[in-house]
Amino acid sequence: MLKFNYHNHSTYCDGKSSLEEMTLSAIEKGLSYYGFSAHSPVPFDNDFALQYSELQNYLDQTRRLKTKYQDKIKLFTSMEFDYIPKLSEDIRERAEEYNLDYIISSVHLVNSENGLWFIDGSKQESYDKGLREYFGGDIRKAVKAFYDQTNEMITKVKPNIVGHFDKVKMHNKDRYFKEDETWYRDLVIQTIDLMKEEDLICEVNARGLYKGRSNDYFPQTSWVKELAKRNVKVTISSDSHKADEVDMLFADCWDHLKACGHKEVWYFDDQWKPISL
Numbered sequence: 001m002l003k004f005n006y007h008n009h010s011t012y013c014d015g016k017s018s019l020e021e022m023t024l025s026a027i028e029k030g031l032s033y034y035g036f037s038a039h040s041p042v043p044f045d046n047d048f049a050l051q052y053s054e055l056q057n058y059l060d061q062t063r064r065l066k067t068k069y070q071d072k073i074k075l076f077t078s079m080e081f082d083y084i085p086k087l088s089e090d091i092r093e094r095a096e097e098y099n100l101d102y103i104i105s106s107v108h109l110v111n112s113e114n115g116l117w118f119i120d121g122s123k124q125e126s127y128d129k130g131l132r133e134y135f136g137g138d139i140r141k142a143v144k145a146f147y148d149q150t151n152e153m154i155t156k157v158k159p160n161i162v163g164h165f166d167k168v169k170m171h172n173k174d175r176y177f178k179e180d181e182t183w184y185r186d187l188v189i190q191t192i193d194l195m196k197e198e199d200l201i202c203e204v205n206a207r208g209l210y211k212g213r214s215n216d217y218f219p220q221t222s223w224v225k226e227l228a229k230r231n232v233k234v235t236i237s238s239d240s241h242k243a244d245e246v247d248m249l250f251a252d253c254w255d256h257l258k259a260c261g262h263k264e265v266w267y268f269d270d271q272w273k274p275i276s277l
Ligand SMILES: [Zn+2]
Pocket: 080, 106, 108, 163, 164
């Protein structure tokens, strides 16, 4: 089985292991391709993203490791760009300036008139608080804002990989809505159709599952099946933040994609290619 993972963090952002520790673990676990994807710098104080002051070091260090370990693994330099309307920089422009190998883009912070709703992280309380304060507790309005922002990201940024596109459900846990409600399904299908239209790769992200924050992948099984029906390209990510997470659930996810009707999975080797499952 060819192993790869293009969505990984390190101590340059909110990860716990250094770039080199991540690399050594990827080699040990038999990955052929591995991409560094720090959370891109964002124009406000934070403790999760790459800082502007460390940006050049990050780019230099990833490329130093690429050369150092070139006989053992093929490394790539990328970022997971946060798409926040009006706040984000021009992502395609930045990616070109930094000479990145590919682009991942995701929504973690949903824009509202009153502030940014953080839908990720380990704390359900901050999800609930944001929902109350920024959307008056109106879950439909909040979830629609998340998918509108995701759709805008898909059409404007056209990232190579769309990150965990249904993560808005992580802290919901069936409390505010059920994922088979028509209004929710319609929003998801619209986003899936857009990814197809733009010919982007949708990641199937194992992080929520192995961290015990979710009982399914992002996106959940029913959407992975819808992706297969529409022939949307998919890749496998562990979204690792620690060295031992670099291939977490890779083989399970491979089988899962097959069981959901996918015939191939996409990987990057200087260009994106499919491989049969
Ligand atoms: Zn993310």
